[in-house]
Amino acid sequence: MPTQNWSAPMASGPVDATVALPGSKSMTNRALILAALADEPTRVVRPLRSRDTLLMAQALRDLGVRVAEEGDDWLIAPGERAPLAAPVRVDVGLAGTVMRFLPPVAALADGRVTIDGDPRARERPMRPIIDALRALGAEIDDGGRGCLPFTVHGRGALAGGAVTIDASGSSQLVSGLLLAAPRFAKGVEVRHEGPPVPSAPHLAMTVQMLRDAGAAVETAGDLWRVAPGALRGGESVIEPDLSNAAQFLGAALVTGGRVTVPGWPADTTQPGDALRGLLAAMGGQVSAGPDGLTVQGSGTLHGLDADLRDVGELTPVIAALAALAGSPSRLTGIAHLRGHETDRLAALAREINALGGDARELPDGLEIRPRPLHGGLFHTYDDHRMVMAAAVLGLAVEGVEVENVATVGKTLPDFTDLWTRMLGV
Structure with a gap:
């Protein structure tokens, strides 16, 4: 994918498209961890192959796990859990799932594992899990910083x-x-x-996938118990990534058109399933059937007053839709987005306003009011979801230039191809 600026294409009319999405990043990386710790081989069916998941697969290989590609699937063999032949250095990139899921696995390894990532990764919250692992018996050298890089002495x-x-x-x-x-x-x-834990559906996903792998898990409010025991392998089937559907389904609202995402699960723990209600509240007609989930735009895009604490990853696209809406929006419960790939609240307000919009940061969210937008450079801050937000704005605003579109490869490497095909460009 090119690294230069990308001219976000305007829609020439109502879209009418079916967009098949690759697998869920959140499910893929959880499946890889569980497979690495299982007592027998696992086939991960239709995993996402993106920067985040490839980093996870490589990190596990570095720890002695065998991860092999077979067609669209991955075959994972846990390995012999022998001492590491030499100290290992693991690159987590900017992937929150890798930087938070891997340290406990490294603590189970027999050897020294240094974990590091992109410069922004060194600013993301890690002290709670470092301190927790120490309390559980791990030896970790972080120089007192509470962030990357640090070394786990497994x-x-x-x-x-x-x-x-x-x-x-x-x-x-x-x-x-x-x-x-x-x-x-x-x-x-x-x-x-x-304060409340954000993204509760992701915790439900973790619990369900643990149980599917044979773990005994109990939950009670803000308490989780997992009993020691074997994890089984077998087959782990990955659903389409519903969060990555946001910009495609949102295009139906912006253009007054129709978009279908096939394979939408009837029952899922993915936070992206909340798009059904959010897009309906913004003026879409949402229907599920054997062909998948379909959103039909009504020609009118409404503002939204919503608490997005559980679905913070949807915020950039929802904010872009709000900037194109005919009435004000208030998006709250998302103060934690300041610690994501970038400070998403500051970045969204800055970039929407740079295109002539009216976005204001709140202590825990954004307030966005209608205002005519114009073209210009949209900075993405190495954040894949900022690329997706910019593409949505470009549907209705001529001349939106998206900086470093390649960063979208973090979760959706084929994004620009899927986007232009949807538009018939």
Whole structure:
């Protein structure tokens, strides 16, 4: 994919398209961790292949796990769990799932594992999981920084037990502990204390996938227990990435057209399923059937007043739709987005306003009012979802130039091809 600026294409009329999406990043990386810790081989069916998931696969290979490609699938063999032949250095890029899910696995390795990533990754919240792993018996050298880079001195096992954590910065801090917990000698009991944990559907996904792999998991409010025990392999089927459907389904609202995403699951833990209600509230007609989920634009795009705490990853596209709406929007519950790939609240307000919009940061969100937009350069801050937001704006605004469109490869490498095909360009 080219690294130069990308001219976001305007829609010449109502879109009418079916867009087949690749697998869920969140499910793929959870499946890879569970497969690496299983007692038998696992076939991960139709995983996403993107920067985040390829980084996870390579990190596991570095720890001695065999990850092989077979057609559209991945075959994972846990490995012999022998001592590492030499110290390992793992690159997590800018992937929150890799930087939060991998340290507990590294603590179970027998050897020294240094974990590092992109410059922005060194600013993302990691202290809670570092402190939690130490409380559970791990030895970690982070120079007192509480962030990347740090070195895990694995001993081939981890005691586990009870730990209290403030996971208000990211639900991944809890998920990372839970996913590896069946291999801890005592399992784990994780209690959250602090402001509400964001992205609750992702925690439900972690719990469900653990149970599907044979783990015994109990939940009670802000308390999660995982018993020690074997994880089974077999087959792990990855659903289409529903969060990556946001911009395509949103195009139906912007253009007054129709977009269908096939394979939409009838029952899912993916946060992207909330698009049904959000897009309906913004003026779309949403229907599910054997062909998938279809959104039909009505020709009118409404503003939205919504708490997006559980679906923060949808915020950039929802904010772009709000900037094109005919009435004001207020998006709240998303203060944690300041610690994502970039400070998404500041970035969205800055870039929408640079195109003539009226977006204001709130302590925990954004307020966006209607205002005519014009073209210009839309900075993306190495954030894949900023690319998607810019593309949505470009549907209705001539001359939107998207900086470093290649960063979208983090979760959707084929984005520009899918986007232009949808538009018939």
